[in-house]
Each structure stands twice: as structure tokens, then as C-alpha cells.
Amino acid sequence: NALSLVASAIQSVLGASPNEIFLVEGHTGRGGNEIDNLSLSDRRAEAVAEALTQMGVPPETLVVQGYGDAVLR
Numbered sequence: 001n002a003l004s005l006v007a008s009a010i011q012s013v014l015g016a017s018p019n020e021i022f023l024v025e026g027h028t029g030r031g032g033n034e035i036d037n038l039s040l041s042d043r044r045a046e047a048v049a050e051a052l053t054q055m056g057v058p059p060e061t062l063v064v065q066g067y068g069d070a071v072l073r
Contacts, residue, residue, distance in 0.1 A: 003048070007055035014061060022057075024049045026066040034068060041066030 013020055026045030028037040045064035053059045 003051055004055060007052050007057050010052065010057050010061070014058070020061065022062055024052070024062055024064045026064070028069050030069045032069075034070075038066055038068035038070075041068045 010022055024045045026041035026043070026048070028041045028044075031037075032040075042064070043066070045066050049059070049062045049064045052062060
């Protein structure tokens with residue numbers, strides 16, 4: 001799946017540059033209230049980081065940030 005490819009790419013970069021840090025961003029749409037969207041986006045980012053960690057990406061190389069609906073992607 002796509003996340004496996006991301007994990008492989010991160011591991012490849014870390015092989016060449018072990019001090020790299022990767023930002024995992026979480027986003028939501030405009031529906032719902034702002035506080036709920038921020039919480040949801042944080043949980044989404046955390047879930048992706050956890051999955052990457054389970055695929056062998058060192059957790060200390062991942063930083064997570066939720067943006068709610070403030071930054072739409």
C-alpha cells in the first residue's frame with residue numbers, strides 16, 4: 001500500500017542521513033467545529049505515525065502535527 005512505500009522511502013533516507021526528522025501532518029475538512037477538527041487531525045497524524053513505526057520507522061524520527069481545518073489540503 002501507499003504507506004508501505006512511504007515507510008520504505010523514509011528508511012532509505014535515514015540510511016543515507018540518519019539525523020533526518022519527518023513531519024506527519026493531519027488535516028480535516030471544514031465540517032464540524034474547530035476544536036473537534038483539531039483533535040481529529042491530531043489523531044489522524046498520530047495514527048499514521050504509529051503505522052509507520054510498526055513498519056520499522058524509528059519513532060524518534062517522526063514529529064506529528066494536526067492542523068484541523070485551519071490548513072486545508
